[in-house]
Amino acid sequence: MKLQAVPVLIMTLAFSSADNFWGLVSPTPAAVSVFRTCYTNQQELGTCVKSSMCDMEPPKIDADTLIDYRFLPLRPRKSANECAFLMICCPRDKIRSGPVPPTIRTTSGCGYSNLAAARFRQGTRGSNSGYADFAEFPWMVALLNNTKSNHPNAGTGPGYIGGGTLIHPSVVLTVAHKVDTFSEGDLICxxxxxxxxxxxxxxxxxDRDVRQIILHEQFNKLRSHSNIALLMLATPFVLQPHINVACLSHTMPPPGTLCYSMGWGRDFTRGKYYASVLKKIPLPLVDPDQCERKLRSTRLGQKYYLHHSLTCSGGVANIxxxxxxxxxxxxxxxGNPADLRYAVVGLVAYGIGCGQADVPGVYAKVPELYNWISTKIAMEGISDMPYVLN
Known part of the structure; x- marks a missing residue:
């Protein structure tokens, strides 16, 4: 089962095994038979399978109908024969004995966007749908609460906490305010x-368990200063075409640079519900002085100042x-724009509302905290630093 939604901040979910790569093994006739029977556009009798299991071109997917919000009932099928999202009706004589993985370019280094995997979701590139393609941000990590205790964010079972960034197979970077009240055993990445x-x-x-949470010593939760944390994993992630490490930037690009953030948080433009497909949000960087002036016009007031450990982006209505x-x-x-390579300059920290014109969002400033990250990782006995740009 997958993430399900509840209102406000918690999304409940059931976990599937990290080693259970369903669909990447040869199906048996019995396994195929449990899938939904369907009819192709040519009215051939078929079975609903993942596109990688069918020896035919998958149909185009309409970007405007990709999303089912977790708190809303699922869209009804148009007919009893329609296949579920991301599956196709395959004639039974074209079902493969094993899948054919998509061709994804081999890259050496951090921060590469694997857009070649967008073949999996055909017809959506360049659609500006507001959602990332499969494997577009392979460093993205979901932080999950694995406790049923009375923790205020625990809900009734395992739930979604927020986002993180894979910077080493054994290290996830996130903001401190998301994890400062949790114990290591409560968290799954x-x-x-x-x-x-x-x-x-x-x-x-x-999925990986967390063995240690390292918070910045100057973390100030009230003002979000030095809002950064490292999650040291019990076992490393196995890097694959859709799982890879991010680069961290030493410096901030100039204001106005178009950057991107992502997550499964509230999709306020389509209702008060969490997104089910990873969002992709274009955000221009904002000059710190300009950001401070804009935020002083909000409820933060004229005494607000932007701490040196913070940076800003956005301020465009509804984005x-x-x-x-x-x-x-x-x-x-x-680097070279053709390489589709990115470096992390910030981590989502806070904002005043969501998507208000001329009200930028505030982010932990990674270049300012870069040395702290490297020092703490080295102190853990980790000598390789794959997040370093080269």
Missing amino acids: RAGEWDTENDNEMYTHQ DTCIGDGGSSLVCPT
Whole structure:
């Protein structure tokens, strides 16, 4: 099962095994028979399977109908024969004995966007749908609460907490305010997630336990100063085409640079519900002095000042990160534009509402905190730093 939604801040979910790569093994006749029977456009009798299991071109997917919100009932099928999202009706004589993985370019280094995997979700590139393609941000991690205790954010079972960034197979970077009240045993990090409502992706996600939470010593929760944390994992993630490490930037690009954030937080433009498919949010960087002036015109008042450990982006009406996106990365293009490579410059921290014109969002400033990150990782006995740009 996948992430389900409840109102406000918590999304409940059931966990599937990190090692259970469903659909990446040869199906048996018995396994195929449990899938839905369907009819193709040519009225051939078929079976609903993942597109990688069918020896025919998958149909185009309409970007405008991709999303089912977790708190809303699922869209009814048009007919009893219609297949579920991300599956196709395959004639039974064209069902493969094993899947054919998509061709994803091999890259050496951090921060590469695997847009070649968008073949999995055909017809949506360049659609400006507001949602990321599969494997577009392979460093994105979902932070999950694995406790049924009386923790205020625990809900009734495992739930979604916020976002994180994979910067080493054994290290996840996030904001401190998302994890400062949790114990290590409460947290699970999930990499490789995309659509939270089904397991039909070409590659499945992986879950890892957290063995240690490291908070910045100067973290000030009231003002969000030095709002950063490292999650040291009990076992490393296995890097795959849809799971890879991010680059961290030493410096901030100039104001106006178009960057991106992502997450499964509230999709305020489509209702008060969490997104089921990973969002992709274009956000221009904002000059710190200009950001401070704009935020002083809000309820923060004239005494507000932007701390040196914070930076800003956005301020465009109806385009913003929102509740539930905390901890997700803010990434900016780096190097040759044709390489589709990004570096993390910020982590979603806070804002005044969501998507208000001329009200930028505030992010933990990664270049300012870069040395702290490297020092803490080295102190843990980790010598390799794959997040370093080269």
